[in-house]
Amino acid sequence: MAKPRRSTSRSAPSDVQRAWLRRGLDQPGGKLPLFDERGQRVKKATVEACLKAGWAERWFDNPLKPDWLVCRLTEAGRSALTGNGQDGEVPADGAEDDARQGALI
Structure with missing residues (x-):
């Protein structure tokens, strides 16, 4: 029997992806930035x-910049x-004990 296909090609984000995603943690609604810390x-x-x-998910279309x-x-x-929810992966922020105990971070 064939294995079910996963919806992702990676089980964890790359360093670049993780850095971008992390910036949405403190933003209202989880908004992800269009530009990095250097303005690029x-x-x-x-x-x-x-x-x-x-x-990540598309949030809305920007009528002034439709390509963004x-x-x-x-x-x-x-x-x-x-x-949380990763196959045995340990959080990168040093919260191994919290993750093992199922605590909310």
């Missing part, structure tokens, strides 16, 4: 990979950042 536009490949993995993808963090994205 976030690469479209990063945004599309996170959308495909389900870690305005996105927000999903619950799956929050889980990928904290390590």
